[in-house]
Amino acid sequence: MTLTEQLKGQMKQAMIAKDKVRLGTIRMALAAVKQIEVDTRETLDDTQVLAVLTKMVKQRRDAIEQYTAAGRDELAQAEAAEVEVIESFLPKALTEAEIATLIDDAISATAASSMADMGKVMGALKPKVQGRADMGAVSAQIKAKLQ
Known part of the structure; x- marks a missing residue:
């Protein structure tokens, strides 16, 4: 359905x-x-x-x-x-630990090493996180890890 x-x-x-x-x-x-x-x-x-x-x-x-x-x-x-x-129609929200794990996986999968690779990481992560976490907060966490 x-x-x-x-x-x-x-x-x-x-x-x-x-x-x-x-x-x-x-x-x-x-x-x-x-x-x-x-x-x-x-x-x-x-x-x-x-x-x-x-x-x-x-x-x-x-x-x-x-x-x-x-x-x-x-x-x-x-x-x-x-x-x-x-x-009530959105999937269950992700925990901070789950988000951190997904970010680490996306960074390693895209071989991101700097802020120039931010778009690649966001592109890989967005389908997995959409509706389950605040994308602004996820973006901030990615920036912190790529600096």
Whole structure:
């Protein structure tokens, strides 16, 4: 079962349960996926859908920070509820040790020795880490190891 099919199935369950927050969030995710499919004129695979969902989580986390800084706790809580729903469709997050191991493997596999090889390492690592870790944090760890 593809991730898009899982989203659609969960949307139906949310309708039956009358869970407005979950239903709205899943509809938003499906709309984002559909928009990309229409724009690119191709059906997204699970990896691409994961990228969309990861981007949505990042946007909502940024919004939570801004709402909290502005003293709008009710809006921050609404965004946090959406993050929780979206994350239920993402794979289990990697631990710091697992990320470090994957980075070491990618560096040795690409024979990276300097910052000039950063793109190679990121290219090798991204499919394994997508949706399971913050790519900004992973990038910082790679930079630290390549310096």
